[in-house]
Amino acid sequence: MRRRNSPSSRAPRATRTFVSLTGPAGNIGDALIRRETLAWSMGTSDELVAYTGEAPDVWLRQLGLPSGTVVLRSKSSVPRWLWLLLIAPRHPVLVFEAGEIPLDRGNGLRELVFLAETIIVRLKGGVVVRPPRGIRAPSQPALSIHRLATRLSQVTLWRDASTLATARTGRLAPDIGFSAGTRDGLAWSERTELLVSLRGARPLPDAQWLSAVRESASAAGLRIRTVVQVREDEDRARELAELLGGEFDAWGDTDPLVHEEHLRERYDAAQIVVSDRMHVLVLAALSGAIPVELVPHPTAKITNAFAAIGLEGISMDATASDSERMREVLIPTPERAAEVSERVSAAGAVLADIQRQIRAAVRRARA
Known part of the structure; x- marks a missing residue:
């Protein structure tokens, strides 16, 4: 008679990290900060899911996405992104993209979606990371929704003091672009x-x-x-x-x-x-x-x-x-x-330390 495995003896389900990496391929700066965001995401889970929006193939090369990444492209893939979040194993990681966040009129619905993503991950015992960002054109109700989502995130970073004052939560950190590495250059x-x-x-x-x-x-x-x-x-x-x-x-x-x-x-x-x-x-x-x-x-x-x-x-x-x-x-x-x-x-040293803190937070969530 075949013996059933007890729940405690089953192999754990693979962990999963979700990262947003949208941006125009014709902007080296955008590629830079998305690539550094990807670096924060890599190695935090067994599986990596990346949403790249409408970006062309060259954008994927600029980012340097590792083989095996599940890449979701175009706005039509947003429902699948949300579904994968819903069915993700326990303790997922969600990493929002760095850069500037538009919170002007018309962005309330989008912020509700981001809030829902945050709540899903937290209910699953996961970790939500918001890399250093800036807020552009804050207005209601988008700002209030965004503030709630950031308070529910374990890691919320802002790249300038003015944005931190607007957000009323999180902490100040260097722009993630400063983690791209210093170069000696010429004398x-x-x-x-x-x-x-x-x-x-x-x-x-x-x-x-x-x-x-x-x-x-x-x-x-x-x-x-x-x-x-x-x-x-x-x-x-x-x-x-x-x-x-x-x-x-x-x-x-x-x-x-x-x-x-x-x-x-x-x-x-x-x-x-x-x-x-x-x-x-x-x-x-x-x-x-x-x-x-x-x-x-x-x-x-x-x-x-x-x-x-x-x-x-x-x-x-x-x-x-x-x-x-x-x-x-x-x-x-x-x-x-x-x-x-x-x-x-x-600044680069501060960002490297933040990355170590994030990985430690993920390990604690899964302990």
Whole structure:
């Protein structure tokens, strides 16, 4: 007669981690922070389920999804995502994507879905992780729903103090992009370039801005080069190269992973990088270059995110500054570069410690 196995002798069901990794393939910064989010997720369970939204095949390569990952693509796969959450074994892990959270009107229903996901995981004895994020355009009822969901999550992180104050829960942490790893780059005396990368959707800077950048580069003995970290900015980079008398690095048909490494090599050789793209400045800082946001009417996003790692004076409003003040903020010094490197290294260490804490929380939940 066959002997039945007792419940205690049965092999445990495989554990499962869910991670959201949506984003446009034409944005190196978005790929960067989603890839770092994936790194936080990998190894936390036996099975990995990733939702990538409408992203094309190249996006999956940019993320570096491991073989065996269950990849859910397009909005039509959301019901399956929810079903897999519902039937998941005990102690699942849910990792939301890093970045900016829009909480303006019209996002209440989406936030209800995220709240439901959070509740499902908590009822199953699982762990919910919200990597460092920022809140954009908070409004009701989306904000209240989001606050409730974050209070129910074991790990809730915000990349700037302003967002933390809005959320009223969680804790401050460096932007997850700072976990991408510092690079030695060239020695300061061997760095020969001032790089510029501006959003194409914003107005072109005026003649005073152009003059300040040209004069600052000349005074420091640096070549001007414009680079493209987001595809939609390519025309603007070409235009700025002509106006500044600099060189233009196109993205063109280059593979995104090859282009990303090329960009990081450019940052390795720069003394200073001027941009209104947050993760252009993050990658520049990781390479030892001095990050500067010098544009008309800058948003507080970059200022606040760098302030969270102890770096002040990153941003300046070009419309409220004369040529002399703009030239001053564009003076590259090895002392400032050393301060930048020290702060971003410390930020990376904080993020590595947070990742260890998350893995410890998962182990405790399953003990």
